[in-house]
Amino acid sequence: MATVAEDITSITQVESGMMVSRLVARTLCAFTLVLIFMGALVKSHEAGLSVPDWPTTYGYNMFMFPPSEWRANVFYEHTHRLVASLVGIITLFLFCWVALHDRRNSIRWFAFAALAVVALQGVLGGLTVLYLLPAYLSVAHGVLAQSYLLLIVFLARIFSANVAPQWGSVFKPDTERTAHWAIGLTVVVWIQLLLGAIVRHTESGLAIPDFPAMGGQWLPMFDDAMLSRINEWRLDQTLSSNAFLPDVSMEQVAIHAIHRFWALVVLAAYAGLLRKIWKCRPSNLKFKKAALGIGILIAIQIALGAFTITTQRLPLVASLHVLTGAVLLAASWYYALEAIQLPSYFGHEKSRAVLTE
Amino acid sequence: MRTSWYRVGVSCVAAVMLSGMQAWAGSVTGTIKFDGQPPALKPLDTTADPVCHSKHKDKSLPNEVLVLGSGQTMANVLVRVTKGAPAKDHPAPTDPVILTQEGCRYAPHVFVIRAGQSLKVLNPDGILHNVHSLPKTNTALNKAMPANLTEMETKFDKVEEPFAFKCDIHPWMQAWCFVTDNPYYSITKEDGLFNIDGLDAGEYEITAWHERLGTKTETVTVKDGEPAKVDFAFAKK
Structure with a gap:
């Protein structure tokens, strides 16, 4: 013994x-x-x-x-x-x-x-x-x-080790539901990054070349007229800049559009998380600030997405868009891990308890 | 001896006449033009590689996506017979087609190669290039050409619609390759003229292809004793 x-x-x-x-x-x-x-x-x-x-x-x-x-x-x-x-x-x-x-x-x-x-x-x-x-x-x-x-x-x-007890105590009353929303946000962001990767690697990045309108329409119809307008714009750009932009197909337009629409799902998931946090612990400033930090990341990410289009995929802007997406994913996930108090599941709390004795 | 000279002379005259008649009787000619206000193309930005940039200190590298001559005639348009080509056996030439990388630019910008014919890629630049073809039917080529590798050869075995060649190191470098099994094609220069000969009398579908402005198709009838003429005009859609 x-x-x-x-x-x-x-x-x-x-x-x-x-x-x-x-x-x-x-x-x-x-x-x-x-x-x-x-x-x-x-x-x-x-x-x-x-x-x-x-x-x-x-x-x-x-x-x-x-x-x-x-x-x-x-x-x-x-x-x-x-x-x-x-x-x-x-x-x-x-x-x-x-x-x-x-x-x-x-x-x-x-x-x-x-x-x-x-x-x-x-x-x-x-x-x-x-x-x-x-x-x-x-x-x-x-x-x-x-x-x-x-x-x-x-x-x-x-x-x-040092972070869990502080935030863990904050979440005790409603930890589980907050964790669900935070995990949900992480999953939704991960799917958005998957869609972003599909957009990049199917050359759909400028398949819709305007923002926030799409192919000249606020409510895109995804018809031949829309595709024709987009391809006319791409031809104009090819003949007026050094970018070689071949015609795109309706599939590429759809891929791009899904990436934009999914951004709304990310916003909805974030709004859900924010509502849950405010409802649970309106007095906890630290946790609120962390949630607002995620909100700022989402705002930056949407702005970078728009700039990626308006700058015609300027490499630095497009790459910062990818980087911010990754930071957003990591932040959402870290937030979720705080909420579900993972260390206690892996014996760390037990170690600390022995140390305290 | 006199009979022999007489026979050679008659044969030569007959051969010249026959070949002349064939070209004169069975050809399609025409001009390619650009309709509308010509765009002001920006020169290519080669600053990413100082060596390439130094090769164009005096004159910037032009963007070859649209090359126009006087009277807005178009260069780099591939014109070919797409229907009705004589069903003959056309062995691929033994001489290779040459594609060179000089001044960090591919030349020619548009070229045709026969299925099975050798393609010789040259690297007189003396710097690292990467030769990357993007066919859909043939096997893609993706080979490095370091400074010390001045030439390499490859070939494409299957007929294929035009596809791009690019250098992944210098993204402005681009060329277009068409693989065919017959000689019924022509590529325009700045004067926009094309000439496809060796055709029998009959009806043909002629297609003009441009790398960014797409294709235009016309049907022409080639009659004995008279060349067919067809002109094409490309415009921004």
């Missing part, structure tokens, strides 16, 4: 181990967002095949590829691969660290899942190059990146 002193020593080790895990997980969150932004730059510059081989880079080991050749579109694709490798290495480190220092089997499995997902993501990235960017593979590559981010945010939350 362990003495109290042994328990305290053991728990102190757990706490310090968790501190490293937390730091690594948070670093991974940051690097994953950077990686998603760089991936968006690759697509925005149509640079996905500027390095046509994989896993090599023009026959070189990617780490030995001479910087003098990182020109034009090669820069975006090559740096994307380098940062992806860094994220893979950090994930491997996190897995090893958790396997050695965290006694919770469930957390070890989640760390392993993160490693498996990042490896799969690397392979998917390679396949998109080898198969010349088929839309289904590119969409899968984009969406798996967002799903990996969810996993890493989850781990970061699990390792964040």
Whole structure:
């Protein structure tokens, strides 16, 4: 039977181990967002095949590829691969660290899942190059990146020992319903990012070239006249700018429209969450501020979506639109994880209880 | 000996007359024009690659999406027989078609290759290019051409509608390729003229294709002893 002193020593080790895990997980969150932004730059510059081989880079080991050749579109694709490798290495480190220092089997499995997902993501990235960017593979590559981010945010939350008790106490009366709304918002945002990936990789980004109207109509009819107006505009742009915009089909217009309409669903889910929070705990300013922060992110994201169209997909603007989408997903998910008090499900509260005794 | 010279002479005259008659009797000619106010195209922005940019210090690289001559005649329009082409066997030429990447620009901008004919891609720029074709029927090509690789060869085995070639490193670089199994086509230069010869008397569907303005189709009748003429006009829709 362990003495109290042994328990305290053991728990102190757990706490310090968790501190490293937390730091690594948070670093991974940051690097994953950077990686998603760089991936968006690759697509925005149509640079996905500027390095046509994989896993090599023009026959070189990617780490030995001479910087003098990182020109034009090669820069975006090559740096994307380098940062992806860094994220893979950090994930491997996190897995090893958790396997050695965290006694919770469930957390070890989640760390392993993160490693498996990042490896799969690397392979998917390679396949998109080898198969010349088929839309289904590119969409899968984009969406798996967002799903990996969810996993890493989850781990970061699990390792964040200091936050749970404060917010947990705030939510006790109505935790479950608030959590449902927050999870619902996360799911809705994830679907919106999936739709965004489909828009990007089916070349539907300017399939509706005006905002907030659609094809010149506030209430789009999706008829031949609308398609004709859109394609006339695209031809005008091709002949007046350097953008080569071929005619689009009604399917592409529909894909784009669904992405816009789904933004309204995101707004509705957010409004539902906001109403629930105000109803539950109108006096808690910290939690309100966090919810308002998500609202600001949604507003920025809608504005960036509009700018993406009005600037004719300026690469930086379109990439910031993707990045903000990822930040919104991570924020909604973190919020949901706060609401459902996950640490208590994974034995962390138990550890703290022993430490308190 | 005299008889022999006489036979050679008669044969030559007959051959010249026959070939002349064939071209004169069985051809379709015409002009392609652009209708309406010509757009003011912006030159291409090559600043993303300083080496490419340095090759165009004195004169910017023009946007070739619409190339007009005097009188608004159109270059880079592919004209071909789409119905009624003589059902003969046309072996692919043994000489390769040349596509070059000079000054970070593809030349020619529109080209035709016969199914099975060799395509030689040149890289006189001495910098890294990526040759990426986007066919739907044939196997796509996606090959790097580093500075030290000055040429490479490929071929397309199946007939296919025009598809793009692009360089993924220099996104402004674009060319269009049409794969056919017959010689009944013509690509216009700045004078907008085309000439398709070697046709028998009969009715033909002639299609003119432009990379962004789409296609125009006309039916013409080629009569013995008289070339058929058809003109096309493209406009913004």
